[in-house]
Amino acid sequence: MTFEYSHARPALTVDCVVFGLDQRKLQVLLIQRDLPPFRGDWALPGGFVQIDETLESAARRELREETGLEQVYLEQLSTYGAVDRDPRERVVTVAWYALVRMSDHRVMAATDARDAAWYGIDDLPSLAFDHDLILQAAQKRLQNKVQYQPIGFELLPKKFSLSQLQFLYETILDRELDKRNFRKKILSLGVLQELDEYETNVAHRAARLYRFDRRQYQRMLKQGVHFEI
Missing domain, CATH: 1.10.10.10 (Winged helix-like DNA-binding domain superfamily/Winged helix DNA-binding domain)
Incomplete structure (x- = not known):
């Protein structure tokens, strides 16, 4: 495919909030970034959308590549487009949330993720980009939707x-x-x-x-x- 535009274009990414539940509390799956910006910091799994894939396909691919998760419940959350949310360039992200039976999946970091680990919802590290904002929105969505679905x-x-x-x-x-x-x-x-x-x-x-x-x-x-x- 070839494209030609006369104006600047923002990049497009997907970010995924993955919830799990153990015997103590609600858990969130995070990855440790292995590339700048925020190298070494913890973040939500995600990455850039490829030119030939849908948003959901991109979200599922990033989950598989960065955490090893496949065949999980996945639902679109919202879109985030603050001008300064990514120091590299203008990036708009479409956020998703996933629900996982923790015992059914083995978490394994790969590609540009140095590590992947579950964190209790009340024991989270500082997150890269605006991922804390996305996580808060996902938790509120889960609290609301679990009551009627x-x-x-x-x-x-x-x-x-x-x-x-x-x-x-x-x-x-x-x-x-x-x-x-x-x-x-x-x-x-x-x-x-x-x-x-x-x-x-x-x-x-x-x-x-x-x-x-x-x-x-x-x-x-x-x-x-x-x-x-």
Whole structure:
């Protein structure tokens, strides 16, 4: 492809906020930059969009190249275009956020990332560029959307207890939920499939396990019934 323009053009990048959940808190995946600017600093995974790829393809490629992550839930967040956000040149970035089952993926730094690691949402290092702003926006989006769409299940094991599910919502929303009311509400939605299986290797009484019923959720949508926590 050939192009000819008479005016200056900004560069285009993608940046990805990757959320995971362990037994303690919400986690964010960061990469340590191996190239200037901000060499040695921590940042969100991302990079420049190639001329022949879509924005989502670019985001997935950068995740794969810099962290080893593939086949993850990915959704576009927003666009950031402050004139001075990148010291190299005028760069506009399209931000995305991803949700990951941490146990399903092995994180591995590559290309221009010196390292890749999970950080607790409350224990983050100083981030390069305007990535702290992007991260804050992604966290707010997650807090809002998890209440009306079942995206939180992307962070859980495929089989989980009700206690694990409540912990997920309390962690993301950053507030305690009444146990009785939460269970009554979530079970009334009809999107959980009760399994004839129980937790193993736990110090407390083993709890029953459940699975998210995606087909039932799709039927709910067609019937005009909305998911709401």
